[in-house]
Amino acid sequence: MHALVTGGAGFIGSHLCDRLLALGYRVTAIDNLHLGRMRNIDHLMARPDFHFQQLDMLDREGMDQLVAADRPDAVFHLAANSDIAAGNANAELDLQLNQLTTTTLLAIMRKYEIGRLFFASTSAVFGEAEGNIHENHGPLRPISLYGASKLAAEAYLSVYALSFGIKTLVLRFPNVVGERSTHGAIYDFINRLKADPTRLQVLGNGRQTKPYLYVGDLVDAILLAWDKAPGAYEVFHASGIGETSVRDIAEIVVSKVAAGAAIEYGSEDRGWLGDVPRFSYDISRLVTLGWSPKRKSTEAVELAVERILANGF
Amino acid sequence: MHALVTGGAGFIGSHLCDRLLALGYRVTAIDNLHLGRMRNIDHLMARPDFHFQQLDMLDREGMDQLVAADRPDAVFHLAANSDIAAGNANAELDLQLNQLTTTTLLAIMRKYEIGRLFFASTSAVFGEAEGNIHENHGPLRPISLYGASKLAAEAYLSVYALSFGIKTLVLRFPNVVGERSTHGAIYDFINRLKADPTRLQVLGNGRQTKPYLYVGDLVDAILLAWDKAPGAYEVFHASGIGETSVRDIAEIVVSKVAAGAAIEYGSEDRGWLGDVPRFSYDISRLVTLGWSPKRKSTEAVELAVERILANGF
CATH class of the missing domain: 3.90.25.10 (UDP-galactose 4-epimerase, domain 1)
Structure with missing residues (x-):
């Protein structure tokens, strides 16, 4: 299997690259190095099964060329601005980096018939919802542009999954450390x-x-759901315990x-x-698949x- | 009161202009004439309390100049591509015309401190959800790019309403005739x-x-909720009966x-x-305010x- 990891030099993206390589995937990682850093992947650069390219996902032509040449079997899309406060200070930032990266990627995946996608979403899509929040909870009323941009991205993912045939897994991340x-x-x-x-x-x-959830436990959740979630469009909540x-x-x-x-x-x-x-999240769907955080x-x-x-x- | 109506030469927008004028509003209407037509508003053009400007909302500078000069008290945002099949054929159309018009408008309203907004949303945000769908129903899994673009717009509206102070009414339109x-x-x-x-x-x-709902009954619903819905961010479902x-x-x-x-x-x-x-919609929230369709x-x-x-x- 050959995976493209966007945001591959970032916090969670680089941990995911480590684990995909350990599982035998060939990995292409891209990152604009806005928040990502080369030192997160320096230890991978010499591997023959790992390739890194500095690329901004908003460079549509560059993205098209990469996917046309690289032809991954699956894309793990983690590139984003993940700094909520920064996103509220600059109203274009989350729209561009979180949503338009996603819609650009979807159009290119459809063009080249790349059939599987993972998307990193967030509990911020729910705003100030109360109780143990299930994946099907409504309404979704974000209070940050970060939450809005991720919810907007989810809206388009739903269509590409359910109407255009790109099998998609969404994991709404909690606070990850x-x-x-x-x-x-x-x-x-x-x-x-x-x-x-x-x-x-x-x-x-x-x-x-x-x-709070340790990043290694989050990557466990991603890979378990990736293997075991059968539907065209699957959404899961992962959360720390306590x-x-x-x-x-x-x-x-x-x-x-x-x-x-x-x-x-x-x-x-x-x-x-x-x-x-x-x-607080209801994580019973993921627990039913066999996941629980180690810490x-x-x-x-x-x-x-x-x-x-x-x-x- | 001075209202800006976007999509004011369109199907529902032109009916809304008629009614706002009858209620004593001063109305500025804009339309890119993509689906809107001058003959929908020809009968209004001579009125001193009505002003029309052909303007594409994606022309950010033109929009900024209009709002800076016009300073409406409220904006009724109905400009959109409303043709679902056309939107699936051209993947950029709904993103541009339905969502990015909205985010551009929100940024300009925030800049000029325009404090009230109406947004025309759609039942398509729910995809193939079953049962009588309440405003708080989840999950929202659109199957058309039209539905995705309106859901994405709602996501940003929620933030501007709840965190940035623009009091917002969303009505999710049914099939309107x-x-x-x-x-x-x-x-x-x-x-x-x-x-x-x-x-x-x-x-x-x-x-x-x-x-199906007759357009005059829909405009009744918009104006009733506009007067009576007290919250910072209010969402209503309107539907025909039967x-x-x-x-x-x-x-x-x-x-x-x-x-x-x-x-x-x-x-x-x-x-x-x-x-x-x-x-099928649950319309009890709107009925509680006193609305029911005449036909x-x-x-x-x-x-x-x-x-x-x-x-x-």
């Missing part, structure tokens, strides 16, 4: 403490509580980076516009901090 | 019978059954245009790729055929 991450609370806290080891200032009151507050994260990072640093909280119940303070939420955070401190971001 | 329509079964059948009054060939087996099959429509058109013409049916259960053969589905079809034959399309 691990080495090679490019933003988020762990990333921010480590950087702030390295700048000033005496104190850590936290956006918001720190009471935002979410389940919950971890921003306060917990701050304390874990302080204990490992700068024990004794003072932690200072704000008063808001969320960190930025479009942040969802509390969120609970707080263990995932601890492992992520340890790996980042050992290996760099 | 009436004079000034530009496509659909009634339109096709009348044109075919005018070309050959001896026979009428019908795409599909004619058993597709849907509720159902009418394509066979019923064929027989009504034949009886009024070319009595005695032979009707010939195909064997497929739908007319074109992306057509949904059967569809049942088959009466709406009969009235539409009569008005079209009397006035032209």
